[in-house]
Amino acid sequence: MKQRKVPMRKDIVTGEMAPKKQLVRVVRNQAQEVSIDPTGKQSGRGAYISLDVAIAQKAKKERTFDHAFGVKIDDQFYDDLIAYVDHQQARRELFDND
Template identity: 35%
Template sequence: MNKPCRMCMVCRERKPKNELVRVVKNKSGEINIDESGKAEGRGAYICKEGDCYTKIIKTKALNKTFHENVSPLVYEKILDKLNK
């Protein structure tokens, strides 16, 4: 069993994809949760469980991942979805 692993952008641990949520930046530069896991664009991953998503704002993980100043509104939108 060789499941594909991806690295969480907050804790930097490698985990199977089903334990992570994909965040994707599309061609028009919008950053969103990728619910399908197949959206086009540059993707990054964050743990579903644990407190990684509560740290995403403090660590500004999206800014580092996407090399830009990500708006606090984008962080809120993502936190909102992760908190469901």
């Protein structure tokens, strides 16, 4: 059976390439609203971050998404992002049997 190509994306914080499934997409829509995109299919400008709490905390400290999207983002978004990444990381450890 032919192996499928694994889509790769760049982590905006570390600059490392990783498989798309190991990253979470953050999107800015036309109304300049920034949100987490769990489906990876929302329309708008997207940026990816690894499913790692330390990297999410570094993004908050450096205000990475403020610079990437050119908009002012409040701290609540970064706190929600850290909580989401922590939850997804825990799910991956529980359910990933690979």
